Amino acid sequence: MTRPAITGATVVAGVVGAPVRHSLSPLIHNAWLEAAGIDGIYVPFGPPADGFEAFANGLRGGAVRGLNVTLPFKEAALALADKVSAQARAANAANLLVFEADGTVVADNTDGLGLLAALTIQAPGFDPRSGPIAVLGAGGAARGAAAALLAAGAPQVRIVNRTLAKAEAVAAALGGSIVACPLTGAARAFAGVAAVINATSAGLSGQGDLDAPLEASPSQAVVMDMVYKPLVTPFLARAQALGRRTVDGLEMLIRQAAPSFEAFYGRPPPSEVDVRALAMKALGQ
Numbered sequence: 001m002t003r004p005a006i007t008g009a010t011v012v013a014g015v016v017g018a019p020v021r022h023s024l025s026p027l028i029h030n031a032w033l034e035a036a037g038i039d040g041i042y043v044p045f046g047p048p049a050d051g052f053e054a055f056a057n058g059l060r061g062g063a064v065r066g067l068n069v070t071l072p073f074k075e076a077a078l079a080l081a082d083k084v085s086a087q088a089r090a091a092n093a094a095n096l097l098v099f100e101a102d103g104t105v106v107a108d109n110t111d112g113l114g115l116l117a118a119l120t121i122q123a124p125g126f127d128p129r130s131g132p133i134a135v136l137g138a139g140g141a142a143r144g145a146a147a148a149l150l151a152a153g154a155p156q157v158r159i160v161n162r163t164l165a166k167a168e169a170v171a172a173a174l175g176g177s178i179v180a181c182p183l184t185g186a187a188r189a190f191a192g193v194a195a196v197i198n199a200t201s202a203g204l205s206g207q208g209d210l211d212a213p214l215e216a217s218p219s220q221a222v223v224m225d226m227v228y229k230p231l232v233t234p235f236l237a238r239a240q241a242l243g244r245r246t247v248d249g250l251e252m253l254i255r256q257a258a259p260s261f262e263a264f265y266g267r268p269p270p271s272e273v274d275v276r277a278l279a280m281k282a283l284g285q
């Protein structure tokens with residue numbers, strides 16, 4: 001991949017996180033920019049953990065068109081925005097900030113779109129309306145997933161979390177057909193589901209597997225993991241050993257990036273470049 005030429009008109013966007021070095025977003029967005037011949041660039045920003053507000057407020061006015069936001073700044077990003085989309089409000093977290101020329105900051109959350117698109121692509125025919133869906137975790141990713149699944153017509157979402165109180169808080173905040181369950185009761189929560197989605201950070205490289213009895217889910221249930229390092233997490237490996245259809249977090253990462261790209265550069269990403277293959281190479285797959 002050759003680096004795009006920088007001109008006086010180059011549109012700048014990026015990703016902010018702490019740490020940010022591991023992010024695959026620069027690889028994905030810059031590959032799309034190059035393939036589309038867009039005069040733009042996408043760079044990583046790593047302010048100190050207590051310096052996010054100063055950093056983001058300093059960008060008001062639009063010299064930088066926008067930012068994707070990753071851990072630990074997603075809640076802070078939501079808090080400093082002047083306008084907030086329904087998706088970001090429901091997730092209580094923003095993964096996208098756009099800096100308008102008049103100084104306002106607009107927050108959105110594209111993780112829900114990414115989740116649904118990944119399910120459509122890697123589990124063709126899956127219909128979120130076909131049964132209850134178990135979501136493991138009660139952080140921003142789980143809350144955003146639950147909101148997106150309910151909006152897509154899931155008849156019930158079961159939030160399963162190690163700390164029950166956090167799952168109950170998510171259920172209370174979102175309302176609708178959503179129930180909270182402790183991780184120790186996961187077997188009951190998995191009964192009759194259409195899908196099980198891991199939205200915890202368990203399974204990340206070097207961390208242990210999630211103690212979740214996937215065998216209690218129906219054989220036709222789709223199993224998804226938002227974690228993508230490693231690409232096949234111990235959780236997904238267990239699902240595959242049980243013969244379940246699986247969906248990986250890398251597909252979600254790529255699909256949540258697409259609407260961000262459009263927000264920054266004014267058009268959808270090009271289809272000619274295989275960013276999944278590039279990302280898999282970067283992950284050592």
Ligand code: NAP
Nearest residue numbers: 137138139140141142162163199200201202226249252253
């Ligand atoms: P978060 O707010 O830190 O929440 C972490 C959740 O994981 C909590 O519910 C926590 O449970 C649970 N957890 C952590 N370790 C656990 C363990 N060993 N056993 C059981 N539960 C455990 O994080 P987040 O922002 O929601 O993100 C969650 C994960 O999704 C991260 O790995 C993130 O990278 C990933 N993600 C991926 C994408 C993508 O595009 N693929 C997008 C968004 C997020 P407690 O409440 O009990 O502490």
